[in-house]
Amino acid sequence: MAVLSPEDIEQFLDQGYVRLRGCFTRAAAEEHTRLIWDRLGYVADDPSTWELPSVHMPPHQRIDVRTFAPKAWLAACELVGGAERVSTEKPYTWTDGFIVNLWQDADRPWRPPSNESPGWHVDGNFFRHFLDSPEQGLLTIALWSDVDHQGGATYIATDSAGPVARFLAAHPGGLLPGPDPDDDTPVIPYADLGRQCTDFVEATGEVGDVYLVHPFVLHAKSQNVLRRPRLITNPPLTLAEPMRFDRPDPADHSPVERVVLRALGVDSYAFTPTRPRAHIVSEMSKNHERMRAEERRRLARTSPPA
Template sequence: MAIEKYEFLTPDQIDHFMTYGWISIPTCFTESQASQWTKDIWTRLGYSKTDSSTWALEKINMPTHKSIDARSFAPKAWGAICELCGGEDRIADISRQWGDNFIVNFGNEELKGVVVGPRELDNWHVDGDHFIHYLDSPEQSLLVIPCFTDVLEDGGATYICPDGIGVVAKYLRDNPEGVTPYMARRGEEHGWHDFQWFCEQVMDSKKCNLFQQMTGKCGDVVLMHPLMMHSASRNSLHVPRVITNPCVRLKEPFNFNREDPREYSLVERKTMKELGVKGLLNWKIKGERENLRPQRENIHARMKELELRRLAGEDVGPVGDTGVEVHRELVKGLVWKAPV
């Protein structure tokens, strides 16, 4: 049913979301809550919190050990999530679970004081490496960034490209057969590198010119449109930044052809605004919805085993290479040519 009155979102926040595709909800949880939830990070990593020489990796995505219910941990954020998606009844129950799969951006000594611009980054993407993408895909209905430390300008904040929402939306509309998480059409999966399509859009000044860093205080939660292109940034402050990225899944696909326009969620309205339409009468997917098993699951399984051993007091050494870093070396260039 349509939301008749917004309890968590203000008119200004709604306007901001409809203009830029993101909003920040302040003080959704306390520093004490954040400290308690993140207290095992350093043991899990095998790093020293006070000795930056032990921070072997520039950035790391940690595996999940346990989760908390967002409704009780961050009720204000959960309320805003529900209102953006059209009501709690449209959201899958599993979406309430926020895991301790922390994303820590340390930076390093070489980067300290060096500001890296958005077009220089090699990690542009949209979330959802576990399914074939369609315009109406329910698997990733919102991007969520809870800030478990302060997230400072040029201190590892996630870079976003708000005017890229329309670029992605139009591409998905025009490819109803479905594409991979890296926007490759069926049969063309090996035609370009993972991040190539997104980086090419970002490099095109006719398509993408607005870039913003998702900064915030500890306890803030940033909410973004699911088709928001974003990238990990380089941390020039060399101060650890800790976030997570809980997934919000819908029970049913987005619907861009509702009989009652009042039933459209704010996310659906933003998608249609970017497409320049008030509805998609004849659009429907022409492929099968498919789940994928991303390589990160194998990487995280290996990482989790070592983290459990560290938590048990075993000296297995610090995290030095997760497999992700090897992959990163392959995507540092910003100009690709499709392999022959």
């Protein structure tokens, strides 16, 4: 059953994202997020306890998207070319690794997104990036709270997939998501790529909305001048195999692959990495181990005895 309309697919091809409304209920979101404040050690209705402006929380639990948000699952499969192209070794699951924006830059005047906004990036701090990388076949932005204008919505640079794709194609040896003193692979120049962009949106919406975003689309954290807690997750979808841009039947190219072909201005493109794929243990991953232990200690103190 198709979830996405032809107009949705065309928007994805043109702007690198599609928004799905009402993928899960408010009640389901409340159940999934009920331990957030205990985990943070903050008081929900007392902003004076909100020590950090934003927190990227570690995951503890995973949920099956197929049953929890079937609309999002089906749409994601359409965008990557079918369920058979989704990894079974690393299934598409969502976690409780919430990205909480409480008051990011709330003390500064509101600035709309622009090509000079700080923090443009593509996700995937755990692998060496190639044009065909399977590790991040699709980015998800799931809204676990209402997200309003000026309330910490993720910025999306809707014309960024082209510059990113062309840069990756020009570097078949791969690129790193950040500096590594032990690896001479060049680093993705996010700021330079962001300056090539001119069209931006805020990923606003209601609880249960989901944005499915091309893996090469630049996005960034934004200000939360409203000081209303904004809760999202951004789990990756891992592909079973690397993307392919020279399929014998062009109709077999997924929308994700078609975005790349459009960016390169070709109908077919043979790509072969010239260096091995590599897993990276990111600083965030290391920090999450520490944070996870701290959260478990907090939960043990707040949970009633059995």
